[in-house]
Amino acid sequence: MPTRRTLRLTQVAALAAAAALALTGCSTASSSAPAASSASAISAERCAANKAAGPITYVTGFQYQASASILDVLAAKKLGYFDALCLNVTIQPGTGDTAGNSQLVAAGTATLTDVGGDSDLLLAHSNGVDVTGIATYGQVPITTLMTATSITDLKQLEGTTLGQKGQLPPEIQAMLVKKGVDVSKITQVTVGYDPSILPRGQVQSLTGYKSSEPLTLKAAGDTITQWNPEDYGIPGTFGTVVANPAFVKANATATQDFLRASFHAYDYCLTNASECVGFAADLAGGGASYDVDHNVQVWQTETALVTKSEPAGTPLGSLNTTLMAKEAQFLLDSKQLTALPDVSTFTDPSFVSAIYTGTDLIWPAP
Known part of the structure; x- marks a missing residue:
C-alpha cells in the first residue's frame, strides 16, 4: 500500500517546543507511533481559535469498525493528533443509520459524521437535512449486492426477498433500475449485519459493503455472486464527511485541523x-x-479502494464535484431525486485544499 508524504513546515521550531516536535514525527510511514503530548504543535493564536471552537463530537458511520473515515479518526484521538492541534474531540459510535447521523449533525447534537457516500449527502439535502459536505475518501461505490450463484440476471430478483440495512443504497437501486428490474416487485426487509442469512436462504439477495460481508462469507466458505454498481456504469463514493454548517462557518481552522489530524x-x-x-x-x-x-481486512480493503479510485494529483479527502454531478444525475434518472441540485450550496472543498500542498499533507498546521 503506497503512503502519502507529509509536508512539515519549516517554521515548526518557532511554533512549538521540543515536546511538541516529538508529536509530529518525521513521516507518517514511521514504524512506531509518535508519543502523545499535551503540548501544542501549532501557534498560540491558532491553538486559541481551535479551543474556542469548543467540544467537537464525531459520530462514526458504524460502531468502531475499521473503515476509512472511522479508524483514522479513532487513531488521531489515540495518537494525540487532535490534542496537538488543540481540538477537544469526542467520538461516538454510530449504529449504521447514516441518515439519522446526518440529522444529528444538522440539529447540532453532533458536529461531524460520515453519511456514507456523496449520494447520501445529495439525498439528505433533498430531504431538507442541512449539512455541509467537507470531504470524501473513496471515489467508487463501496456498496455491493450479493446473491446466490444461481442468480444470473438481476430480473430474477423480482418476486424474491432482498435484505437491506434500513434503506436500499441508492447505487444499488440505480443498478437495478438500469438493468430493467421492477424494484416494486422485490420485497425488501431490514436485516442486521450477519450475512449468513443469504446462504441460509432467508433472503435471496443482500446489500452490503465490499469491505465487510463478502469477506465474512468467504471466510465461512460460502460462494456468492457480487453485483457491483460500477460494473454497470453507476458512479459512487464512500466515506463522505459532513459537518454542521454553522460550526464550519464559525470555525474554519478547527474544521481544517480535524481533517488534518484525521488524515495524518x-x-x-x-x-x-x-x-x-x-x-x-x-x-x-x-x-x-x-x-x-x-x-484489519476491512481497513486494507477500503484503503486499497481509496487509493485505486483517487484521481491522479488529488489529495485524500478531495470533493470531486464532477463525480458528484454524475451521482446526482443517476439519482435523477432512477427517480430518487426530482431535480438536479446546486451542490455548491451544501459542499465546501476549501477545508481539504487548505491542509495540502499538492498531495502533501501539511503537518502540523501553519
Missing part, C-alpha cells in the same frame, strides 16, 4: 494497520466480539 492518522495507519485496529478493539471493549483480523 490515516497515513500512519496505512503502515500500522494492526496497531490502529487495536485502538478500535480497545474502544469496543475488546474480547471475542471484536474480530481484529476481519477489521
